[in-house]
Amino acid sequence: MDNKIPISSCLLRGALRHCPQCGEGDLFQSYLRPREFCENCSETFEGLEAEDGPAWLTIALTAHLVIPLLILLESKTSLSYGIESVILCLFTILCVLLILPIAKGAFIAFLWLMKKNRV
Numbered sequence: 001m002d003n004k005i006p007i008s009s010c011l012l013r014g015a016l017r018h019c020p021q022c023g024e025g026d027l028f029q030s031y032l033r034p035r036e037f038c039e040n041c042s043e044t045f046e047g048l049e050a051e052d053g054p055a056w057l058t059i060a061l062t063a064h065l066v067i068p069l070l071i072l073l074e075s076k077t078s079l080s081y082g083i084e085s086v087i088l089c090l091f092t093i094l095c096v097l098l099i100l101p102i103a104k105g106a107f108i109a110f111l112w113l114m115k116k117n118r119v
């Protein structure tokens, strides 16, 4: 396929854990392990190492969700610190587990797009 894929579509496909080229095949073979190639269009994902980028993005996004919750719990409730800590820890873990694969998919899709445009 030589068609130019808009960067927004490419990032969305990656964030949805689909192949950035066809949008059909799975990008990951497990929770965070990317496939070597797309089963649908045979596009290769070799050499696309997201490294620490998805983790940093996940930390930044999670902090922007957890801090407002902390402020809300402190200002609007009279829960004990122990209960607040449990709520915040569980919410943080949930956010990380949900955001990390999305961030990694978007990063791999971005790297794939940069690799394609470089040629």
Ligand SMILES: [Zn+2]
Pocket: 019, 020, 021, 022, 023, 024, 025, 038, 039, 040, 041, 042, 043
């Ligand atoms: Zn594909």
